[in-house]
Amino acid sequence: MSNYWLSEFRALNTDIKACFYCTEYQFTKLIPEVQDWFDHVENKFSRFLPNSELTSLNGSNGKPVLVSAAMLEVIELAEYYKKKTNGIFNPLILQALESAGYDRSYELFKHDCQLTKTPSMPESEHISIDSSMKTIRLWPGQKLDLGGIVKGWSVDRISVWLKDKWHINRGMINAGGDLIVWSDSSDIEPWKIEIRNPLNPKQGTERLTLYRGAIATSSVLGRQWKTSTGQMHHLIDPRTMLPSQSDIVQCTVIGSNTTDCEIAAKVVCILGSVEGPKWLMDQYPEVQSICYTSAGDKQLMGNPCLLK
Structure with missing residues (x-):
């Protein structure tokens, strides 16, 4: 009998969640392979592993x-x-x-x-x-x-494999905020995803409802550290070769492809609240996005029907 099954594990230096609507037999067989896939990706693409x-x-x-x-x-x-x-x-x-x-x-x-x-x-x-x-x-x-592009790419690749080989018709893969959901029917409940305000997590949560699609979030707030010259973060602006100094502290992009969303969210964060939205709508007019600035402002772009 089909039901919802959830597995959580650690890979790619992040938390990974996999949720599928399938039989218990399918789940017990495929989850080790899903974990092996992400371990394989980490062993191949990690810059922290010497081999x-x-x-x-x-x-x-x-x-x-x-x-x-x-x-x-x-x-x-x-x-x-x-x-x-x-x-x-x-x-x-x-x-x-x-x-x-x-x-x-x-x-x-x-x-x-x-x-x-x-x-x-x-x-x-x-x-x-x-x-x-x-x-x-x-x-x-x-x-x-x-690191970033591999995370989105690995989510896209495993979701295609799950649908094509295992015929998983409803599922979700979330690799540290880079996620994809799919469903073969609109007769059942859509996936519900929350995007929290990074500056005030208790307020201003955006609720998304998706039957199928991809989401990726890029933020300068999650991975920060102190240095002898001040606070640093991991989002490098190639124009300066320094951590980005734009006014956008977090951008979430909702589309159909996790890798597209991952790259787009990162680029908008680097470009800032003036150039970023213009670039996004020019290159990806079909996507939606939620951005937060250092001043606490929120920008919504795209189809408002996704935001409930």
Whole structure:
């Protein structure tokens, strides 16, 4: 008999929730595979694991490297978004993150960080990709951080697998705020998701009702740390190679694709409350968004029917 089943576990340096409407037999069989998928993604793309494929690629010293199909797919996707965002999304910001103090897994932060010299963008922003040979060459000064895009991509990929292989017709995957929901029928209750005001969590909660769709949130408030020169966060502006100083502190984007939503939310946060909404509506006119500014203001864009 079909019912709702929920699993929660830790991967990709975040909390992951998986909820499916299925039989108990299906659930007990597929959940280990879902966990294995996210563990596989972390082992391949984590910049904190010394033996990950990404760590090996970042240490390749300008030599072409034969990469896995998954690595090639994500790097090609990152290059696509870099062009689409005019460079506001840029995977080549790892040295800036490390220089700002984010040089270890976030849960290991215990003391104030000492800053190193602020890096400049590498002389070449072009990543050499040979799709036919499945090779990547990172030029001197280039180091990749793929954390955000990989999180959205991994959610999209596993949801397709669950629908196609396991025929899970109603489900939800939430990887630290990057989530996707789906349902094959509008005769049952929609998924209900809450987006809290980050500056006042007890007030101003937005309630979304979705039968199917994706949501991603980007925020400068969740991962902050103190340094010798002040407060830092993980959202790097490639134009300055420093943590973003825009007035938007959190942006949530609602669309059909988790990776699109992840990138769009990050770009809006970096661009700010004037340029960000203009860019979003130009590039993704079909999405909705909820933004909060440092002054406490809220901006809603897109279809108001989603916001209940």
